[in-house]
Amino acid sequence: MAATVAVPVASVESDPDRCGAEEEARENEAEEDGNQQAGPISTSQSRLAKLPLARIKALMKADPDVSLASQESVFIIAKATELFVEMIAKDALVYAQQGKRKTLQRKDLDNAIEAIDEFAFLEGM
Amino acid sequence: MAERPEDLNLPNAVITRIIKEALPDGVNVSKEARRAISQAASVFVLYATSCANNFAIKAKRKTLNAADVMAAMEEMEFERFLQPLREALEAYKKGQKGKKEASEQKRKEKDKKTDTEENDKNREEENEEDDEENMEEEQEGENEREEEVDN
Numbered sequence: 001m002a003a004t005v006a007v008p009v010a011s012v013e014s015d016p017d018r019c020g021a022e023e024e025a026r027e028n029e030a031e032e033d034g035n036q037q038a039g040p041i042s043t044s045q046s047r048l049a050k051l052p053l054a055r056i057k058a059l060m061k062a063d064p065d066v067s068l069a070s071q072e073s074v075f076i077i078a079k080a081t082e083l084f085v086e087m088i089a090k091d092a093l094v095y096a097q098q099g100k101r102k103t104l105q106r107k108d109l110d111n112a113i114e115a116i117d118e119f120a121f122l123e124g125m
Numbered sequence: 126m127a128e129r130p131e132d133l134n135l136p137n138a139v140i141t142r143i144i145k146e147a148l149p150d151g152v153n154v155s156k157e158a159r160r161a162i163s164q165a166a167s168v169f170v171l172y173a174t175s176c177a178n179n180f181a182i183k184a185k186r187k188t189l190n191a192a193d194v195m196a197a198m199e200e201m202e203f204e205r206f207l208q209p210l211r212e213a214l215e216a217y218k219k220g221q222k223g224k225k226e227a228s229e230q231k232r233k234e235k236d237k238k239t240d241t242e243e244n245d246k247n248r249e250e251e252n253e254e255d256d257e258e259n260m261e262e263e264q265e266g267e268n269e270r271e272e273e274v275d276n
Contacts, residue, residue, distance in 0.1 A: 048213060048216055048217050048220065049213075049217075050139050050142065050143060051135055051136075051139055052135075052136065052139070055133065055135060055136065056135075056170060058133055059133050059167060059170045059171060059174070060170065060174045060189075062133065062171065063171065063174050063175055063178065065175070065178055065182075066174060066178050066189060067187045067188070068187050068188040068189065069174075069188065069189040070188055070189065070190045070191065071221075072190065072191040072214065072217065072218070073177065073189045073190050073191050073193065073194050075191075075213075075214070075217050076191050076194040076195070076210055076213070076214060077170055077173055077174065077177075077194055079209075079210055079213045079214075080169075080173060080194065080198060080203070080206050080210060081135070081166050081169055081170055081173075082143055083203075083205075083206045083209060083210075084165075084166060084169045084203070084206075085140060085143045085144060085147070085162060085165075085166050086143060086144075086146075086147035087205075088162060088165060089143075089144045089147045089148055089154075089162060090147055090148065092158070092162075093148055093152065096152075102151060102152055102153060103152070103153040103154065103155055104144075104148070104152065104153065104154040104155060104158045105155045105157065105158050106155065106157040106158050106161050108158065109158055109161045109162065109165070110161075113165075117202065118201065118202045118203060119165075121168070121169075121172050121201070122165050122168060122169075125161070125164060125165060125168065
């Protein structure tokens with residue numbers, strides 16, 4: 001079918017052990033992002049996900065262990081990524097506000113990554 | 126065209142929009158912070174994919190599915206995502222079903238039209254064209270279910 005995609009694997013720790021659960025749980029906030037309903041049938045499905053599915057799929061393809069991915073799984077990952085961006089932005093904002101700043105800076109991100117367990121996989125970024 | 130993970134960034138405009146909508150008015154985001162968030166998002170995709178793929182492999186499946194991704198979210202401690210993701214998935218599935226029905230409806234109408242014209246005139250050329258179009262549509266239908274990932 002499509003041309004083979006030759007991809008050296010990124011230096012991401014895809015260590016399965018990393019997926020192990022840690023005990024600490026955060027407070028659950030309702031992170032409803034007001035899911036947009038698809039209007040008439042001809043409306044593109046991508047309205048439900050802000051990130052382009054093709055690009056998400058291309059990223060997933062970078063993993064040599066992934067052979068096939070259902071369209072639904074690509075969509076869910078796109079949506080989850082959107083939620084992730086919202087979450088990390090909000091968490092970083094806390095640090096900016098502590099510094100009495102209204103502008104989010106790189107160091108706020110770094111602080112959030114260091115402090116929050118769920119972001120441990122981002123360390124070393 | 127070879128794409129490297131480093132080159133695969135998510136579109137800046139979309140990332141910026143998601144960030145802005147998540148933060149209160151009056152808050153700005155520096156370029157470096159935006160870039161870092163975008164990079165983090167790419168890493169998130171890679172990590173989530175890898176985690177989800179482990180579940181698929183465990184279940185002896187070659188195709189990564191939505192349930193695998195849900196399981197991955199839980200493993201990664203993003204339980205807060207599960208409910209909104211389930212709702213989004215439902216809406217998505219409904220939309221996909223509607224799309225499929227619409228394209229099948231279109232094809233039925235086209236077949237009907239072709240039959241009528243066959244009775245009126247003998248147009249072999251048109252039949253060949255329609256066959257080709259039907260084959261293309263069938264291919265599209267198959268592609269909608271599974272995306273083949275060539276490695």
